Amino acid sequence: MKKKILAACLSAAMVAAMLVGCGSKPAEDPAQDETPTEDQAEEPGGDEAEEPTEDETEEPTEDDTASGELLPGGGSNILYCITPSTSNVYFKTVQDIATEKGTELGYEVKCFSHDDDAATQLEMFEAAIADKAAAIICDNAGADASIEAIQKAYDAGIPTFLVDREINQAGLAVAQLVADNAQGAAAIAEAWVEAMDYKGQYAELLGLESDTNCQVRSENFHSVIDEYPDMEMVAQQSANWDQTEGYEKTEAILQSNPDITGIICGNDTMACGAVQACIDAGRDDIKIIGVDGSDDAAKYIKDGQMVGTALQQIALITQMAVEQADAYLNGTAPEEEKQLVPCVAITADNVDKLSSFVYTE
Amino acid sequence: MNTKKTNSNQMLMTLLKGRTFIVLIILVIFFSVVKDNFLDPSTLTMVAKHVALYGILALGMTFVIITGGIDLSVGSVVGLVGMLAGGLIQEGLTLSFAGVTLYFSVPMIVIMMLVVGAVIGWVNGLIITKLNVAPFIATLGTMYICRGFANLRSGGATFPDIAGYEGLGNTGFKVLGSNIANIPAGVYVFAVLAIISVVLLKKMPFGWYVLGVGGNEKSARLSGIKADRVKIIVYMISGFCAAWVGMINTAQLSAAHPASGDGWEMNAIAATVLGGTSMAGGSGTILGTVVGAFVIGVINDGMTMCGVSEFWQKVIRGLVIILAVVIDQTQRNLQAKMALQARNENK
Numbered sequence: 012m013k014k015k016i017l018a019a020c021l022s023a024a025m026v027a028a029m030l031v032g033c034g035s036k037p038a039e040d041p042a043q044d045e046t047p048t049e050d051q052a053e054e055p056g057g058d059e060a061e062e063p064t065e066d067e068t069e070e071p072t073e074d075d076t077a078s079g080e081l082l083p084g085g086g087s088n089i090l091y092c093i094t095p096s097t098s099n100v101y102f103k104t105v106q107d108i109a110t111e112k113g114t115e116l117g118y119e120v121k122c123f124s125h126d127d128d129a130a131t132q133l134e135m136f137e138a139a140i141a142d143k144a145a146a147i148i149c150d151n152a153g154a155d156a157s158i159e160a161i162q163k164a165y166d167a168g169i170p171t172f173l174v175d176r177e178i179n180q181a182g183l184a185v186a187q188l189v190a191d192n193a194q195g196a197a198a199i200a201e202a203w204v205e206a207m208d209y210k211g212q213y214a215e216l217l218g219l220e221s222d223t224n225c226q227v228r229s230e231n232f233h234s235v236i237d238e239y240p241d242m243e244m245v246a247q248q249s250a251n252w253d254q255t256e257g258y259e260k261t262e263a264i265l266q267s268n269p270d271i272t273g274i275i276c277g278n279d280t281m282a283c284g285a286v287q288a289c290i291d292a293g294r295d296d297i298k299i300i301g302v303d304g305s306d307d308a309a310k311y312i313k314d315g316q317m318v319g320t321a322l323q324q325i326a327l328i329t330q331m332a333v334e335q336a337d338a339y340l341n342g343t344a345p346e347e348e349k350q351l352v353p354c355v356a357i358t359a360d361n362v363d364k365l366s367s368f369v370y371t372e
Numbered sequence: 373m374n375t376k377k378t379n380s381n382q383m384l385m386t387l388l389k390g391r392t393f394i395v396l397i398i399l400v401i402f403f404s405v406v407k408d409n410f411l412d413p414s415t416l417t418m419v420a421k422h423v424a425l426y427g428i429l430a431l432g433m434t435f436v437i438i439t440g441g442i443d444l445s446v447g448s449v450v451g452l453v454g455m456l457a458g459g460l461i462q463e464g465l466t467l468s469f470a471g472v473t474l475y476f477s478v479p480m481i482v483i484m485m486l487v488v489g490a491v492i493g494w495v496n497g498l499i500i501t502k503l504n505v506a507p508f509i510a511t512l513g514t515m516y517i518c519r520g521f522a523n524l525r526s527g528g529a530t531f532p533d534i535a536g537y538e539g540l541g542n543t544g545f546k547v548l549g550s551n552i553a554n555i556p557a558g559v560y561v562f563a564v565l566a567i568i569s570v571v572l573l574k575k576m577p578f579g580w581y582v583l584g585v586g587g588n589e590k591s592a593r594l595s596g597i598k599a600d601r602v603k604i605i606v607y608m609i610s611g612f613c614a615a616w617v618g619m620i621n622t623a624q625l626s627a628a629h630p631a632s633g634d635g636w637e638m639n640a641i642a643a644t645v646l647g648g649t650s651m652a653g654g655s656g657t658i659l660g661t662v663v664g665a666f667v668i669g670v671i672n673d674g675m676t677m678c679g680v681s682e683f684w685q686k687v688i689r690g691l692v693i694i695l696a697v698v699i700d701q702t703q704r705n706l707q708a709k710m711a712l713q714a715r716n717e718n719k
Contacts, residue, residue, distance in 0.1 A: 100529045220682060249682035254530075254629045255621055259422050260676055266415050267407055267677035280629065283530075287626050291550075307532045307627065 082170040082185070084340050085143030090118040090333070093135050094150040096126045100305075101325060102150060104368045105174060108329040109148050116337045118145065129156035136160040140167040146336040148329070150175045158183065170339055172332040175325060177349070186335050186345045188328045188352055192224055195321035195354025196231035196302055202358050203236075203275065203300045206318045210241035213273035214264045216257055216281045217249040228277050228302055236275075245271060250281045257284025265292050273298040279308035279320055286316045304357055304368055312362045319358035326369040328352050381710055388703040392646055392663045392696065399667065403674035410674065417555060421624075423669035424558035425617050427662060429640035430647070431562075431569045432613030434661045435606040437644050438573075439586040440653025441500065441507035443607060446614040446640055448518035449492055450633025453485045453618030455522045458531030458628025460484070461542055475540040478547075482619060489615025490608045492518065497604030511607075515637070522630040531628040549623030558620040565613065569658045582606060586653030642689070643668050646696045667692070 092109040094102040106122040113120035121142075125132035132152040139147050140163065147164055149171055151157035161171045161183045173187040207213070215232070218225035236242050246264045250256040261274065261284065274289075274297060276282035282301030289297045295316070301308050304322025311317035331352065335345045355361075355370050364371050387394070404410040429446050436443045464475040476484065492514060499510040536543035548557050573579035581602045584592035593599050617636075622628045647664030649656025671692065675685045 096523075096528075100527060103527060217682075246679050247681075248676055248679070251682075253631065253634065254625055254627070255425075255632055258625055259673075262418050262422075263673045263676040266409065266412075266418055266673075267679075280631075283532075283627060284625060287624070290626075291624075305530075307530050310532055 081339060081342065081344060082165065083168045084145040085140065085167065085169050087143040087145060088118050089139075089142055089144045090120045090336065091135070091139040091142070091144045091147045092120055092122045092149075093125055093132060093139075093147065094122070095152065096124050101368065104325050105148075105150055105329050108326050109333055112330050112333040116333065118337075125152045127152050129153050129160070132157060133160040133163070136164050140164060140169060144169055145340055147171045148332050148336065149173055151178060154179045170336065172336050172339075174328050174332045181348055184348065185339055186332065186350060187348055188332050188335075188350045190323035190325070190328065191351040191353050192227045192302070192323075193231045194351070195323065195356070196228040197235050198354060198356040199300050199302065199319050199321040200232045200235035200275070202319050202356050203273065203298060204239060204242065206298045207242065207273050209239050211272040212243050212245045212268065212270050213275065214246040214248070214261075214268065214271050215244060216260060216274060216276040216285060217247065218252045218277035218281070220249050222252075225277050232275050250276075250284070252278055252280055254280045254284040257281030258288045259284075261285040261288035262292070265289070265294065272296055275299075276301045279303040279305040282317060282320070283307050283311065286311050290316065302354075304355070304365060304370075306365075306367060309357065309362050309365050312357060312359055315359065319356055319362075321354040322357050322365060322368070322370055323354055324352055324368070324370060326367075381706065381713075385703070385706060385710065388699060388706065389648075391699050391703075392648065392660060392667060395692075395696075396663055396667050396670065399670045399674065403670065403678070407674070407677050410677065413554075415673075415677075417551075417559075419666075419669050419673045420559045420562075421556040422673060423665050424556065424562035425621060426636055426639040426643060426668070427562050427665035428558075428565055428613050428617050428620075429610075429636060430643035430661045430665050431565055431658065432606075432610030433637075433640040433644045434569070434647070434649050434656055434658060435573070435582060436507075436610050437641070437649050437651060438582050438653055438656045439603055439606050440589070441603065441606070442511065442641070442651075443493075443496065443610045444508065444511040444637050445492065445496060445514040445518055446610060446617075447633040447636035447638075448515045448522065449489055449611055449614035450618040450621060450636060451522040451630055452492075452518040452525075453489055453615045454622035454628040454632050455525040455531065455630055456488060457481055457485050457545070457619055457622055458534050459525055461534050461536050461545055462531050464540075475537075475542050477541055478536070478544045481542070481545065482548075485619055486612055486615045489611040489613070489618070491611070492614075493608035493611025494604060496611070497607040500607070501600040501603050519630075519634075522632075526628075526630060528630060530630075532626075534622060534626060534628060545619075546623050546626065548620050549626070556624075558624070561616055561620065565616065566658060566662055573658055578602070578605070583654060586655070588654070639668060642693050645700075646693060648700060650700070664696075 090109065090113045092106055094105045096102060110120045110122060123135045125135060129152045136147065147169060151173055154177060157178050158180050161178065164171050165183050170185040171183070173184045175189060177187050177189055178184065215229065217229055245268045248260045248264065250260045257276065257280065264271070265288065274285050276285055276299065279301035282299050285299050289295070289299070298318045300318050300320060302321040304320050308317060308320045312319060339345070357365055409415055433443060433446065460476060460481050464473040466473045496511055496514055499505050500507050534545050536545055550557060552560065573582065581592070581597045584595070584597055585599045585602045589599055618633065621632055643665040644656070644661050645651060645664070646667055647657065647660030647662070649661065668689070671689060672685065675688065
């Protein structure tokens with residue numbers, strides 16, 4: 012009897028695995044052709060349309076910029092720069108650039124890390140209010156969880172400039188400057204398709220599949236690649252943004268699909284793992300791209316082991332935020348709240364201009 | 373009638389005892405049918421290479437779980453050891469008070485890292501035995517601490533090149549991640565550590581102490597076993613194993629990444645439990661753990677090769693683990709029943 016139950020369970024598991032195993036590969040290709048391009052075109056327009064309906068009382072701050080409705084600032088000349096943990100070089104760049112640019116423009120810059128904790132972030136905003144800060148530059152701790160803190164600063168008359176991450180409410184922050192993931196992914200995909208000579212089989216390593224960034228990047232990779240009928244995706248796997256997983260998944264994919272000549276990755280960390288797996292397998296013909304613009308990827312691009320990456324210009328974004336804060340305090344508000352800063356496609360041609368997320372023309 | 377039933381019970385018992393192995397064989401057959409190159413030597417080498425990483429973690433975890441504990445810190449130790457090793461190779465050890473930077477040879481670095489792993493295990497053991505903190509909490513704490521230090525070592529950045537410098541005499545770390553006679557170095561380490569573990573658990577008094585402490589700590593103490601010492605040693609073994617994984621992983625990737633090993637403790641626990649080690653402590657075998665690690669490895673790589681999405685992979689992995697524990701329980705109940713039967717017959 013028990014043997015029977017065991018047998019039934021095992022066979023059920025096998026059947027499930029078989030059904031899943033063989034059914035889920037290419038299904039999504041055709042549908043994606045149109046949607047992402049539309050998204051891309053509509054994004055800026057869509058945002059503008061949303062703003063007034065969402066929060067009508069704030070409309071004056073946006074439109075009547077010259078009519079003296081600007082937030083006055085706290086009164087001192089201190090800039091607060093609040094970011095996630097600086098143990099990540101990416102966020103450290105935000106603080107470094109804010110300090111450099113702020114000091115240059117004559118401000119005293121104070122930097123803090125909220126470690127992605129909205130409560131800590133709120134305390135820091137309160138400290139900024141008590142300190143009579145002129146403006147706050149913030150890489151926030153959550154699209155919804157940060158609204159309260161920014162509202163407090165708004166009520167105290169201190170303008171907030173968001174970098175890198177958006178919040179889910181318009182009209183509170185003076186500006187929200189974020190990298191244009193969609194455009195970046197599409198741009199590097201263009202370079203990659205050219206390197207692939209517009210044909211061949213390839214694999215895709217996705218990030219954490221529940222992450223918006225992962226979806227946006229993948230969609231926009233395909234908006235470009237799926238235009239070419241000779242390009243065929245034979246494997247699509249998640250490697251959870253992780254280097255070891257990128258390495259192991261690439262090895263497994265190479266085993267089952269030795270004919271691939273390209274791998275597209277949702278970020279540079281996974282791309283670095285994929286590069287190493289290809290080196291170990293003796294495959295120097297495989298074209299790999301990532302997104303981020305990290306120094307590790309830059310090294311591989313210089314060595315010719317990676318085709319390219321899409322740089323999120325976090326240094327430029329921060330610099331723009333500080334400049335706009337300075338302009339705002341002097342009476343000129345930015346034209347739009349939501350500003351998408353384009354990514355730069357980094358390939359062997361321009362990789363020398365990239366260092367620590369800074370791209371120098 | 374009665375003997376017939378006993379016989380069928382005994383047969384079922386044998387089947388149940390070899391269940392993980394049976395599952396492994398079924399999986400291999402299944403994937404070799406679905407994917408015709410699954411039995412290629414290169415595929416099998418690859419699977420073994422991936423299995424070695426959490427297989428080694430699972431070896432240490434087996435000792436810990438047999439004593440009734442758990443070690444959640446191993447994944448973070450993997451990350452920390454990788455960062456420390458990468459840092460020592462690339463930047464050396466700067467003694468700021470003496471104003472010198474020391475570079476060590478690769479064997480020295482390997483030994484230092486193993487010591488680091490064992491010391492972290494020793495700290496885990498001390499917190500658990502001397503400060504009376506539950507193993508889950510103590511190792512959860514060290515898990516965060518080690519991950520924190522792994523990030524602090526480089527400010528979150530990667531050590532991208534661990535090849536070493538000819539002039540400094542610290543080249544050769546990559547050997548741990550390369551193939552020796554077509555077999556990955558990690559697999560050798562896994563095999564050697566597994567053999568040592570079997571000897572330790574089966575042939576040495578220490579093995580009896582471990583099983584005794586896990587089975588019934590009080591009676592183990594009363595019969596003169598130094599339970600605290602045994603516990604501290606098993607956590608040191610676990611840390612030692614994690615240090616090996618940290619180095620092998622870093623060598624394979626040619627880079628030390630501070631987020632490496634995130635969540636691997638769960639794979640190690642899963643392999644151990646699949647192998648028949650009881651979470652309540654007191655029983656478990658190394659061979660079972662090795663087979664359990666291979667089951668997880670074959671499922672992971674097999675499904676990836678078949679193109680199953682990550683979401684389904686998680687679901688199936690979860691089902692397999694629960695199934696394994698359910699069968700484990702069935703076996704225990706049956707064992708108890710058979711023991712009772714045997715006693716009645718003797719009367």
